[in-house]
Amino acid sequence: xxxxxxxxxxxxxxxxxxxxxxxxxxxxxxxxxxxxxxxxxxxxxxxxxxxxxxxxxxxxxxxxxxxxxxxxxxxxxxxxxxxxxxxxxxxxxxxxxxxxxxxxxxxxxxxxxxxxxxxxxxxxxxxxxxxxxxxxxxxxxxxxxxxxxxxxxxxxxxxxxxxxxxxxxxxxxxxxxxxxxxxxxxxxxxxxxxxxxxxxxxxxxxxxxxxxxxxxxxxxxxxxxxxxxxxxxxxx
Amino acid sequence: xxxxxxxxxxxxxxxxxxxxxxxxxxxxxxxxxxxxxxxxxxxxxxxxxxxxxxxxxxxxxxxxxxxxxxxxxxxxxxxxxxxxxxxxxxxxxxxxxxxxxxxxxxxxxxxxxxxxxxxxxxxxxxxxxxxxxxxxxxxxxxxxxxxxxxxxxxxxxxxxxxxxxxxxxxxxxxxxxxxxxxxxxxxxxxxxxxxxxxxxxxxxxxxxxxxxxxxxxxxxxxxxxxxxxxxxxxxx
DNA sequence: GTCTATAGCACGATAGAC
DNA sequence: GTCTATCGTGCTATAGAC
Numbered sequence: 001x002x003x004x005x006x007x008x009x010x011x012x013x014x015x016x017x018x019x020x021x022x023x024x025x026x027x028x029x030x031x032x033x034x035x036x037x038x039x040x041x042x043x044x045x046x047x048x049x050x051x052x053x054x055x056x057x058x059x060x061x062x063x064x065x066x067x068x069x070x071x072x073x074x075x076x077x078x079x080x081x082x083x084x085x086x087x088x089x090x091x092x093x094x095x096x097x098x099x100x101x102x103x104x105x106x107x108x109x110x111x112x113x114x115x116x117x118x119x120x121x122x123x124x125x126x127x128x129x130x131x132x133x134x135x136x137x138x139x140x141x142x143x144x145x146x147x148x149x150x151x152x153x154x155x156x157x158x159x160x161x162x163x164x165x166x167x168x169x170x171x172x173x174x175x176x177x178x179x180x181x182x183x184x185x186x187x188x189x190x191x192x193x194x195x196x197x198x199x200x201x202x203x204x205x206x207x208x209x210x211x212x213x214x215x216x217x218x219x220x221x222x223x224x225x226x227x228x229x230x231x232x233x234x235x236x
Numbered sequence: 237x238x239x240x241x242x243x244x245x246x247x248x249x250x251x252x253x254x255x256x257x258x259x260x261x262x263x264x265x266x267x268x269x270x271x272x273x274x275x276x277x278x279x280x281x282x283x284x285x286x287x288x289x290x291x292x293x294x295x296x297x298x299x300x301x302x303x304x305x306x307x308x309x310x311x312x313x314x315x316x317x318x319x320x321x322x323x324x325x326x327x328x329x330x331x332x333x334x335x336x337x338x339x340x341x342x343x344x345x346x347x348x349x350x351x352x353x354x355x356x357x358x359x360x361x362x363x364x365x366x367x368x369x370x371x372x373x374x375x376x377x378x379x380x381x382x383x384x385x386x387x388x389x390x391x392x393x394x395x396x397x398x399x400x401x402x403x404x405x406x407x408x409x410x411x412x413x414x415x416x417x418x419x420x421x422x423x424x425x426x427x428x429x430x431x432x433x434x435x436x437x438x439x440x441x442x443x444x445x446x447x448x449x450x451x452x453x454x455x456x457x458x459x460x461x462x463x464x465x466x467x468x469x470x471x472x
Numbered sequence: 473g474t475c476t477a478t479a480g481c482a483c484g485a486t487a488g489a490c
Numbered sequence: 491g492t493c494t495a496t497c498g499t500g501c502t503a504t505a506g507a508c
Contacts, residue, residue, distance in 0.1 A: 055291040055373075056294065057290070133376050139431070140369050140372050140373055141294075141369075154438065154439060155438060177459065185428075185457065188432075189420075189424045192420060193420075196376070196423075199375045199390075202386035216414070224421050224460070231411050
């Protein structure tokens with residue numbers, strides 16, 4: 001029983017539909033399957049909440065079971081191990097994490113598209129703070145379990161979008177900025193408000209659930225990323 | 237033995253010089269005290285490395301002992317508990333984390349000062365990636381142990397610097413930007429390169445130890461924060 | 473101050489009845 | 491599929507000799 005496993009065994013659990021260890025939205029369960037899919041979803045939700053707060057090793061199966069309104073034994077009926085729950089959650093996250101990138105299309109207006117992308121990311125951070133933070137936890141610890149997906153699907157998506165940005169620059173529709181650095185800066189600033197919410201709350205006593213602060217945050221990130229702060233008469 | 241304690245008992249360990257549970261630089265140990273101070277430092281260093289990779293609960297006392305070249309029993313001679321090591325490390329980090337803020341003085345040139353600050357933060361991220369990441373881990377999990385310090389000393393420092401930035405704006409030396417959002421954006425972008433190094437490496441296969449990439453990163457953050465990306469002829 | 477030995481228990485995972 | 495009971499062990503922390 002290695003404490004820090006490298007990869008998950010293929011050990012299939014019931015209700016896992018061949019590939020997507022998800023249980024929320026893929027093949028649409030029918031009739032009897034609905035109940036077990038609902039339980040899997042509840043477990044993943046409970047795991048998300050607890051893993052994001054206490055980490056993989058800090059959260060316990062007993063707590064997850066309780067939060068999901070399931071007995072501890074039952075947990076092991078649906079998932080073979082703690083790590084299996086963890087990676088199932090992470091895989092789900094990754095998709096929703098880069099989905100907003102779809103908006104960066106070649107034919108779109110760069111500034112408008114980037115501005116919209118920033119808004120979407122901040123809104124996502126507000127609506128899914130736990131997701132944002134769990135993703136952060138995994139990456140910060142070196143992405144031991146998500147690494148392969150990052151090098152695979154994420155890299156592919158990012159490379160494609162970098163091409164779009166590069167085309168915008170070449171067309172003179174955007175200042176000469178490195179595409180990857182631009183994306184990293186957007187990710188950094190938008191997720192910061194979810195991931196470092198504890199720090200922000202400690203310093204200024206606000207968070208994104210405050211509608212006014214949410215809009216101010218979006219505006220300021222858009223401003224900093226899109227306009228800069230160098231003085232030139234009328235500010236903003 | 238509560239698994240997730242709220243605060244550390246005052247239980248003093250030998251070699252802890254009254255206040256600073258640090259052991260590296262404060263009262264300058266003399267003669268015999270040097271050896272035990274060196275061991276404490278080694279333990280804190282080992283803890284930093286392991287906690288930042290595996291989290292508070294993921295790292296084990298046995299591993300820390302081995303990494304610090306100390307027997308496991310000896311570890312408990314120098315520190316009363318695992319958490320005591322953890323908080324001692326965090327307290328150290330906080331100081332070095334906001335020390336670079338000193339450069340933001342009212343009499344300085346805003347753009348130059350902010351540019352220099354960005355450089356310092358990125359350099360710090362390169363030289364202390366583990367520190368950056370451990371700090372991130374703690375905040376992301378809600379800062380359960382560092383919360384009070386954030387609301388105290390960090391808030392005080394930030395409020396002071398926000399005043400400086402506000403004065404710059406009032407004097408017309410800087411565009412009208414919210415001071416807190418500006419600071420948050422700088423923290424977000426600079427630390428991103430240390431904290432999300434695994435992701436960046438997965439996507440573009442580089443990290444800050446590459447001197448060329450380091451300089452490109454600094455330049456791009458400075459550019460994005462200071463200049464923005466809106467098209468206006470010659471880019472950068 | 474450093475060691476060997478071990479207490480003590482929380483927690484991941486399993487057995488097996490129903 | 492869900493339960494009760496329990497195993498095995500990894501891990502924090504202590505005891506006590508030297």
